[in-house]
Amino acid sequence: MPTAKSAAPVPAVEGRSPRGSARRTASPGEPAHWTAVVGLALGIFTIVTTEILPIGMLTGLADDFGVSDGRAGLLMTLPGVLAALCAPLVAVAVGRLDRRIVLTALMALLVGANLLTACAPAFWVVLVARALVGLVIGGFWSIGAGLAPRLVPAASVATATAVVFAAVPAGSVLGVPAGTLLGEHVGRRAAFVVLAALALAVAVLLATSLPALPVDTVTRPRTLAALLRVRGVRVGLAVTGLVVVGHFAAYTYVTAFLRDTTHVDGTRITVFLLLYGAAGVAGNFVAGAALTRGPRRTFAVAAIGIAAAVLLFPALGRTWPGAVGLLVVWGFAYGAVPAASQTWFARAAPDAREGAMVVFTASFQATLAGGAFLGGAVVDATSTSAVMLLSGVLCLATAATVALAPGPEGR
Incomplete structure (x- = not known):
């Protein structure tokens, strides 16, 4: 690992699991887990869409809960701030737990957060749900964003990374019009039920397509x-x-x-x-x-x-x-x-x-x-x-x- 003057490893901070280090990339002889790569991309797409969906229905949500547009803006700022705080906390808390289990659990938590938003009786309950969304964003991104090298051979890592990150612009753009269209045609609360169903499907896909992902280092x-x-x-x-x-x-x-x-x-x-x-x-x-x-x-x-x-x-x-x-x-x-x-x-x-x-x-x-x-x-x-x-x-x-x-x- 590079320092200010040289490139040298820093083993003292890595906290390697006593069971050994997992390979950084899949070996050429192993099958490429492309379905899992698509699952990661869909997971990030679902998370990004969930994060920005309220933009397309912010005024309506403010009216539903009797709050000002400015206060309703907390539905957007709260997840982002908590994601930044939770990224290190989640990574440290999960320790040596298999990353397949962690990612599936985080997506299941997103199901719950969206359902809680859909049936929230008061604005503070929606804020709790959005706080859970922030936790999912921080945890899923920090763990899932760098997994492509462990799912495909080295020659395919760049392509796999591009597939995963294609979900960012797709979710960023589709989230706002999706919020508007779903809010108009099925109702604002039902829109979050649709997202919960999508998150559930992604959780099942991740659970069935990801290989076992023991940690190579403990954060x-x-x-x-x-x-x-x-x-x-x-x-x-x-x-x-x-x-x-x-x-x-x-x-x-x-x-x-x-x-x-x-x-x-x-x-x-x-x-x-x-x-x-x-x-x-x-x-x-x-x-x-x-x-x-x-x-x-x-x-x-x-x-x-x-x-x-x-x-x-x-x-x-x-x-x-x-x-x-x-x-x-x-x-x-x-x-x-x-x-x-x-x-x-x-x-x-x-x-x-x-x-x-x-x-x-x-x-x-x-x-x-x-x-x-x-x-x-x-x-x-x-x-x-x-x-x-x-x-x-x-x-x-x-x-x-x-x-x-x-x-x-x-x-």
């Missing part, structure tokens, strides 16, 4: 503390923080820009965002191939792509064609970010892969919430155009940091 608090002293991890935190804050500061308010400045109605906004999501899925798979050569160039190109799109949005996004074109560029570029960030952390700490995924998950969720908060503050003080410009500056700073700072291996 302990000192493991995470040691990771924060690794130069490559610290750089990963910086570049992930900058680009995710920049992206979500602007993306949280892109609907407001399209409505108020581009003058697009709700139906067309949904279509525009679906195009953004499709571009994100494509960008994710292109990044998957590029990441076999390392995350540095992919990260820089993605940050520059996002910067170009958001900096041009206040000028060119005023027309429908301009807005669509920039959203496609934006989506394609951002589609590469989650996989590039995950790969960066994995390469920075190859001997503490699960610990690295904990740091990745916590930083990603914390900066996601921070970006949305920053964007709201800027929009309240100025305008949606101003937040686009701020986002562009942060993404350019990401590219500069990637270019000037050491890579994930510390050099």
